[in-house]
Amino acid sequence: MIAQRATLLAGTALFGFGLWQAASGLYIHAKAILAQHLLDHAWQRTLGGTTRAKPWPWADTWPVARLTARGLDGWVYVLADASGRSLSFGPGVVAGTPVPGEPGNSVIAGHRDTHFRFLQVLAADDRVTLETTDGISRAYRIVDKRIVDTRHAQAVQPSDEPMLTLVTCYPFAAINPGGPLRYVVTAVVEE
Numbered sequence: 001m002i003a004q005r006a007t008l009l010a011g012t013a014l015f016g017f018g019l020w021q022a023a024s025g026l027y028i029h030a031k032a033i034l035a036q037h038l039l040d041h042a043w044q045r046t047l048g049g050t051t052r053a054k055p056w057p058w059a060d061t062w063p064v065a066r067l068t069a070r071g072l073d074g075w076v077y078v079l080a081d082a083s084g085r086s087l088s089f090g091p092g093v094v095a096g097t098p099v100p101g102e103p104g105n106s107v108i109a110g111h112r113d114t115h116f117r118f119l120q121v122l123a124a125d126d127r128v129t130l131e132t133t134d135g136i137s138r139a140y141r142i143v144d145k146r147i148v149d150t151r152h153a154q155a156v157q158p159s160d161e162p163m164l165t166l167v168t169c170y171p172f173a174a175i176n177p178g179g180p181l182r183y184v185v186t187a188v189v190e191e
Contacts, residue, residue: 028088032114035089039063039077046133052080061086064093065100066131067108071118078130082109091115094156094167101132105159109167112183116168119185128164128187140164140187148182155182162189 038055043063045053052062065078078100082092091110098104110116122128124142131137140163147170148155156165163186170183 028111029114031088032090032111036077039079039090043077047135055089061089061092063090064133067091067128068131069118069122069128070126071121076110076115078108087111088114091166097156099132100130100164101134101136101138103160103162105156105161105163105165107156107165107167112168112170112172112174116166117172119166119168119183120172122185127190128166130164138162139190141190142185142187144184144186146184148184149180150182151180155184163187164189 035055042053042055043066046063054062061079061081061083063077064080066075067078068075077090079086079090079092080099082094086092087110091108093099094107094109097107100106100108112119122142122145124145126142128140128142129137130140155167166185166187168183169177169179170181172183
């Protein structure tokens with residue numbers, strides 16, 4: 001009788017732990033999807049003339065561009081910063097780089113398992129389109145894809161020419177987050 005209770009208790013605990021782990025794994029994906037819907041409303045306000053339209057009242061970021069590319073189901077909104085607290089809601093502009101649409105190399109970082117998962121299907125000469133807050137869409141052509149070990153090299157190169165660099169952690173199917181490897185996609189404005 002005691003062995004049966006212990007087995008039942010252990011089975012219940014194991015099931016509860018498994019359920020908790022599954023919910024934790026789905027949480028970031030659900031958060032990313034919901035955030036993009038809220039960001040859509042903020043984007044519409046931005047196009048209507050509101051500056052720094054926050055997607056929810058306590059947000060400390062706002063959409064600055066809308067990105068479309070092959071492999072994306074629709075589009076993804078780009079946020080004003082790429083801090084850890086913002087990246088769970090969408091890709092963001094890396095501090096110290098220009099906002100998309102301005103001269104220079106605009107660097108956008110995103111999570112490999114949510115918003116930037118599509119980077120792995122892009123090929124040379126594919127197009128990426130960015131719509132900026134002024135409502136203008138700019139097409140970029142991919143000219144380079146590479147894996148960079150940040151312990152030995154910089155992932156991003158500065159430029160005076162208008163260009164776009166998309167960065168995410170690598171490898172895409174990694175179990176542990178972070179690490180020194182980055183998947184870097186570079187694109188130039190199409191003439």
